Amino acid sequence: MDDRVLDAETLGSSDAVREYFGEGYELVREYARMLMDEGELRGLIGPREVPRLWERHILNSAAVVPHLSGARSVADVGSGAGLPGVVVAIMRPDAEIFLVEPMERRTAWLTEVVEALALSNVEVKRGRAEEYHGAFEVDAVTSRAVGALSKLVRVSMPLLHVGGELVLLKGRNVRDEFDGARKVLRKFGAGEPDVLPGETVDGVEATTVVRVQRRK
Structure with a gap:
């Protein structure tokens, strides 16, 4: 096995990561295994x-969860491989999660993940976010x-009820996008x-x- 992949797996099995995910750790580990086995191929x-899967993708996605503490329903727009939506669903089993993704091959993957991990709080929705304007509203x-x-903002705000929040994972230069x-x-x-x-x-x-x- 590539030493870099071993490094990723070492981080994923570390005490710090196990403690961070708590009761959801085994599900997160299985999701990471699925991505390592099939993510590149698909x-x-x-x-x-692949070598930096835990640091760059799994933990990066998990970083959004503390900022969703008040949300009981969440839509992950452009969910792709399920990042961050699947990680959010595992860490927040009390919340209803919608994975919104337009590409068929990706929604097929998401459906497989949801079934394999028995994520009863998740619904996969194939389509662009704007196709669901008026169909449902969420907290985040x-x-x-x-x-x-x-x-x-343009495609996602209409999915929020008034008072709901966009909570987005962005690059460090995001302020350049504000104007x-x-x-x-x-x-x-x-x-x-x-x-x-x-x-x-x-260390991560x-x-x-x-x-x-959203205020109006």
Whole structure:
């Protein structure tokens, strides 16, 4: 086995990661195993991502969960391989999770994951986020590596009820996207987005979480 993959598995089996995920650890580990075995083959993650799966993808996705503490329903827009939606579903079994994804091969994968992990709180929805405007509303919308903030606000805000929040995993330079998003933010009565630290376990680089509330 590639030593880099072994390094990823070592992190995934560490005491720190086991403690961080708690009761959800075994399900998270099985999901990570599925991604390691099939993710590259099925075009879900690139070959360079396998060795850093736990750090760059699993833990990165988990970083959004502390910022969803009040949400009882969450839509993961552009769910892809299930990042962060599947991780959120495992860590928040009390919340209803919608995985919204337009590509058939990805929704097939998501359905397989949901069935394999017996995630009874998850519903996979094939289609673009805008196709579900008016179909349902949730407390929070997540997304990761989907697009610019202006686009995410435009397609995701209508999925939120008033008072709901976008809680997005973004790059460290996300503030550069604020100017381009302000027009659509005003449309929904949203103020300046909050930029929050996405921390998980010691030794793993924190990610950036952006939170913005729908006010009308």
